[in-house]
Amino acid sequence: MQGLKELEIIGNDAVNQLRINDLKNGLPFMINSDELPTTECYLEYPDGHISLATLSASRRDFDIIRNLSAKETVILRKKYNFFELPS
DSSP states (O other), rough: EEEEEHHHHHHHHHHHHHHHHHTTTOEEEOOOOOOSTEEEEHHHHHHTTTEEEEEOOTTSEEEEEEEEOOHHHHHHEEEEEEEEEEO
């Protein structure tokens, strides 16, 4: 079981590094959640806001459903252990 825990830590670290790189490079970071329908996700933007989005009809982009409130954003970041990036 120790190997699985170590693999989980390595995977989480890789996701966090990808998130940091995307946001620092001005790109949104996609957050998938098992709690959402398969065509929906969260998009976190470099300015700190997070939107609920759905796959567009063209399947090449996302349509924004709504922006999360400040409280919802804090809750989502805590859930995924994502800290807010400094400006």
